Amino acid sequence: xxxxxxxxxxxxxxxxxxxxxxxxxxxxxxxxxxxxxxxxxxxxxxxxxxxxxxxxxxxxxxxxxxxxxxxxxxxxxxxxxxxxxxxxxxxxxxxxxxxxxxxxxxxxxxxxxxxxxxxxxxxxxxxxxxxxxxxxxxxxxxxxxxxxxxxxxxxxxxxxxxxxxxxxxxxxxxxxxxxxxxxxxxxxxxxxxxxxxxxxxxxxxxxxxxxxxxxxxxxxxxxxxxxxxxxxxxxxxxxxxxxxxxxxxxxxxxxxxxxxxxxxxxxxxxxxxxxxxxxxxxxxxxxxxxxxxxxxxxxxxxxxxxxxxxxxxxxxxxxxxxxxx
Ligand SMILES: C[C@H](CCC(=O)NCCS(=O)(=O)O)[C@H]1CC[C@H]2[C@@H]3CC[C@@H]4C[C@H](O)CC[C@]4(C)[C@H]3C[C@H](O)[C@]12C
Numbered sequence: 001x002x003x004x005x006x007x008x009x010x011x012x013x014x015x016x017x018x019x020x021x022x023x024x025x026x027x028x029x030x031x032x033x034x035x036x037x038x039x040x041x042x043x044x045x046x047x048x049x050x051x052x053x054x055x056x057x058x059x060x061x062x063x064x065x066x067x068x069x070x071x072x073x074x075x076x077x078x079x080x081x082x083x084x085x086x087x088x089x090x091x092x093x094x095x096x097x098x099x100x101x102x103x104x105x106x107x108x109x110x111x112x113x114x115x116x117x118x119x120x121x122x123x124x125x126x127x128x129x130x131x132x133x134x135x136x137x138x139x140x141x142x143x144x145x146x147x148x149x150x151x152x153x154x155x156x157x158x159x160x161x162x163x164x165x166x167x168x169x170x171x172x173x174x175x176x177x178x179x180x181x182x183x184x185x186x187x188x189x190x191x192x193x194x195x196x197x198x199x200x201x202x203x204x205x206x207x208x209x210x211x212x213x214x215x216x217x218x219x220x221x222x223x224x225x226x227x228x229x230x231x232x233x234x235x236x237x238x239x240x241x242x243x244x245x246x247x248x249x250x251x252x253x254x255x256x257x258x259x260x261x262x263x264x265x266x267x268x269x270x271x272x273x274x275x276x277x278x279x280x281x282x283x284x285x286x287x288x289x290x291x292x293x294x295x296x297x298x299x300x301x302x303x304x305x306x307x308x309x310x311x312x313x314x315x316x317x318x319x320x321x322x323x324x325x
Contacts, residue, residue: 002078003169009238029052031052033047033049036307037103037107043094052282054275063129073109076168084152085154087124099128102140105142145280165181180224187211189211234250252274274287282298284299288315293318
C-alpha cells in the first residue's frame with residue numbers, strides 16, 4: 001500500500017510513501033527533453049517536458065512510480081488491486097499501457113486541466129511491459145500547483161475524480177474514500193467540549209482529545225482518513241526546510257513499521273521510501289526505511305536538453321552524524 005499527498009506553502013510539494021515487502025532496483029531518475037519515448041501504440045515523443053521521479057529502468061525505459069515535470073505537473077501510481085481493470089485496444093483512442101501513463105501525461109501536459117483533455121482520449125490497455133513485469137493494478141493521483149485529480153480505470157470505465165483533499169491511498173475506489181470522511185467530521189484539532197451528557201462531569205485530561213477516533217491502523221481506508229486529517233490541519237513555516245520537514249511528518253503519520261502488517265511467511269510491509277518533490281524547483285527529496293537523512297536530486301543541475309536517462313541509485317544506509325568520535 002502507499003500514500004500520496006500534495007502540500008502547498010510558498011512553493012508546492014508532491015510526494016508519496018511506497019509501501020511494499022520488496023523493492024525493484026528503483027532510482028531517482030531524470031528524463032531529459034530529447035529522450036525519445038516510444039509508446040507501444042507506435043507514437044513517439046521525441047521532444048517533451050523533462051521529468052524527475054522514482055523509476056525502475058528496464059531496457060532503457062524509465063518505469064516511473066511517481067514523477068514531476070518541468071511545469072510542476074506531478075503524478076503517482078498507487079496499488080489498486082482487484083479494482084483496476086485495463087481494456088482491450090480501442091480504435092480512435094490513445095491506447096496507453098499503464099506503465100506508459102506517467103510519461104504520456106507528464107511528457108505533454110503543463111497542468112491538470114491540460115491532463116484532463118488528454119484523459120478524454122485515453123484508453124488504458126491491458127498490456128504488460130514484459131513477461132517478467134506483469135500488469136500492476138494501479139490508480140493515479142495527478143496534481144499541479146492548484147488542483148488534484150484521481151484517475152481510476154475500473155469495470156465501469158475510466159473515471160476522473162476531483163481530489164480536493166490532495167491525498168490518495170489504495171482500495172477501495174476514490175468516491176468511497178471521500179464519502180468516508182463524513183464519518184469523521186466531528187474530529188478536531190481543538191480540545192473537545194462535553195456534548196456527551198450535560199449531567200456528567202467529563203474532563204479533558206490530555207491534549208489531543210479532539211481527534212480521538214481518528215484511525216491509527218494501517219489499512220488503506222484508515223490511512224486515507226489519517227493522512228487527510230494530518231494534512232488538512234497542517235501548520236508550518238513556508239521556507240524550504242520547514243515545508244519539506246512538515247511534508248515528511250505528514251507522510252510519517254501513515255508510514256509502515258516492519259512487523260505491523262504480516263504478508264505471510266517472514267514477509268512484512270514496510271515504507272520502502274518516502275518522497276517529496278518541490279514542484280516549482282524540480283528538486284526530488286527522499287528518505288528510505290533505513291536512511292532517515294533526506295537525500296535530494298535537483299533536476300535543473302542536469303542537462304535537460306540531453307537525450308539519455310540520468311539515474312541516481314538510492315542512498316539506503318543511515319547517515320549518522322556522530323558528534324564525539
Ligand atoms: C507495488 C507498487 C505499489 C505499492 C503498493 O501499493 N504496494 C502494496 C501492495 S497491496 O496493495 O498491499 O497489495 C507499485 C507502484 C508503481 C508500480 C510500478 C509502476 C511501473 C511498472 C509497471 C509494470 O506494469 C510493472 C512493474 C512496475 C515497475 C510497477 C511495479 C509495482 O507495481 C509498483 C512499484
